Amino acid sequence: MRNTAIGFGFREIQLPTFEGLDLFTTKSGQGIVDELYAFEDKGGRMMALRPEMTAQVMRFYIAEMSVQPKPLKLFYFGPCFRYENPQSGRFREFFQLGAEIIGSRTPETDAEVISLAVSTIESTGLKNCRLRIGYIGVLRSMLANAGILDSKISEGLHLLDKNDEKGFSAFASEAGISEEKVAEMLSLRGIGGGEEVLDRVPSDDAKKYLQELSGMMKKIGIRGFEFDLGIVRGLDYYSGMVFEIDAPNLGAEKQVCGGGSYSLIPAFGGEEVFTTGFALGFDRVLIALEKEEFEIQSPGLDAFIIPLGEEARESCMELVSRLRKSGFIVDFDLMRRNLSKNLKYASSAGAKTAIILGTKELSSGTATIRDMVTGDQKEVPLDSIRDFLGSNP
């Protein structure tokens, strides 16, 4: 995943594991405190283990990076913490990978961010996932045009995010929105599918934007995605494009990635700067890989070296050091065990070969190399072991 992000021209940043509590409540509201690991430090300050990293990126940007050339392309990876009931795909400590492009607001910016999200997931080997792209700006404008104040819009969005259509209707009619308008808002949730559904988007700007984005996505080779105007992300700050990636085999907690475009920096005291970003649940990707019966390869050992007798021990250590310097993954007998116990250990450690150094072999300047899969043995001059291992994948 890291290599993919670097290949896209993103730079990795490191962020602290905990910060002042107010950083997180500024972004997500006081409601988040119940889900946080918050604590008072010895200096009487309220701190919290980070529940996510976007707020930290914004703080870091304002404090250290605002004068750097735009766009800034940043990514991060690390543990986050939420105090919730643990269940499959919901851990109290979990790992997030995320990325943001700060300071640009074009369809290609959004395409680049979505493309990175898809590519990092594909780079793990996960086969089965589903990308949906929406545009929260449409619903936001409808609510604003119906006279709902900015500060109240989030309340309505939260109800829809929780699939509470009844609650949303009550909220809307209380705010004086006509039944017809409410029905129009709810009907956005039915707009899902291929590019053809964009004709039903009740905003020309959004439609044009999504069509342009769709063309770009195809050019960069991302296929099989769908539009879904019903996506309402739980967070208040998304303003334009939003997207989600699901791994269907995860069941109820199937979302592995979510993101969109927003302008969050003013909340932290900086000037307005457009940003598009995403966060990806690393643990969920791992669980989804397990469900696909993906085999995570351990690096194993290129060779396990076994000295027979005290005299061979120092020659063994010289050989180990020489092979490691040539880049081979090599281990050796640390416990002075006999040949058969050593072969058993080498096998359990996944060694491809065992190299046996005995007094007889040493006096002739050779070693016995045993293929741990076939059991074939071959005498090889000490000078040629490197070449032998290199040609023996």
Added chain:
Amino acid sequence: MRNTAIGFGFREIQLPTFEGLDLFTTKSGQGIVDELYAFEDKGGRMMALRPEMTAQVMRFYIAEMSVQPKPLKLFYFGPCFRYENPQSGRFREFFQLGAEIIGSRTPETDAEVISLAVSTIESTGLKNCRLRIGYIGVLRSMLANAGILDSKISEGLHLLDKNDEKGFSAFASEAGISEEKVAEMLSLRGIGGGEEVLDRVPSDDAKKYLQELSGMMKKIGIRGFEFDLGIVRGLDYYSGMVFEIDAPNLGAEKQVCGGGSYSLIPAFGGEEVFTTGFALGFDRVLIALEKEEFEIQSPGLDAFIIPLGEEARESCMELVSRLRKSGFIVDFDLMRRNLSKNLKYASSAGAKTAIILGTKELSSGTATIRDMVTGDQKEVPLDSIRDFLGSNP
């Protein structure tokens, strides 16, 4: 560092960022609570952000790994936390890399651990560091033979670790140790230097052990280390060989790595299993590299692609995607800027080349590739860009 540890046949383990407070006090005593970030969770349990990871490795070993074939070779990397006054090389959040070999007790086990510590540090490019090897077992035996109880020995060792010779003498005479014996104990601190000083070690077992270790260290190519029988590590549990690596240009906080052999598992409820391990201060290594004016290379960009005009934009995105899939680090114009602004941005992003796609070039199926160092420009067929970049390091 990671690749070096894998090359030595160590496996990486992930440990939680915080655990129950008593895990850390079991290992390090109640005194450590003052230095910890400890907090009560919503379930009323006392937790602490980890101050180091050895105690976690031991818990993990007992809970999950005790039946695995020995020796177990494990390494870890992650943030640790101490509530202390921040200063150069002492941060409240810092990164540790560490390794343990569990279940083996031979000089080659110790040689392997020391060798890994030295090799991981060398792999970063740090030139100037100093390895000292001691044997805390000598002093421990002298104190035990003089009738000091195990539970009191730590008290004496702590005084010496803090260079408090006067305090140690008072402690020893109070415990009824003769002046002659105290002088003998203190004289260990003068035994430092090359292999020749081992003749002065007042324990035949320790001397023989260190001589054997020394021979092995040379065979694996580690030179320039010294013996120092005065090393008394601050932690209670080391029992045999101990070692420290300093980066002299760090000043007062010059130790970058410390380790040794111990048997800690009984304290956590497991059976006695010998272990050799180390922990390495990653931040200190970085500071030492900075002092050596080491330049940390950023990956930069192989190419920055600039479309001129709307028609070129989609071709640009196709090319970007194709080059990234071939493994190149590639970025492109996200903000629809003009050529000169794009070239300026490409330069600030460390791009080696800029690829310019204009209408004229596209109709002839070519692009202009500009060398960002020399400014030379060359027209290259679109199909040959991959080869051109590959041959243009």
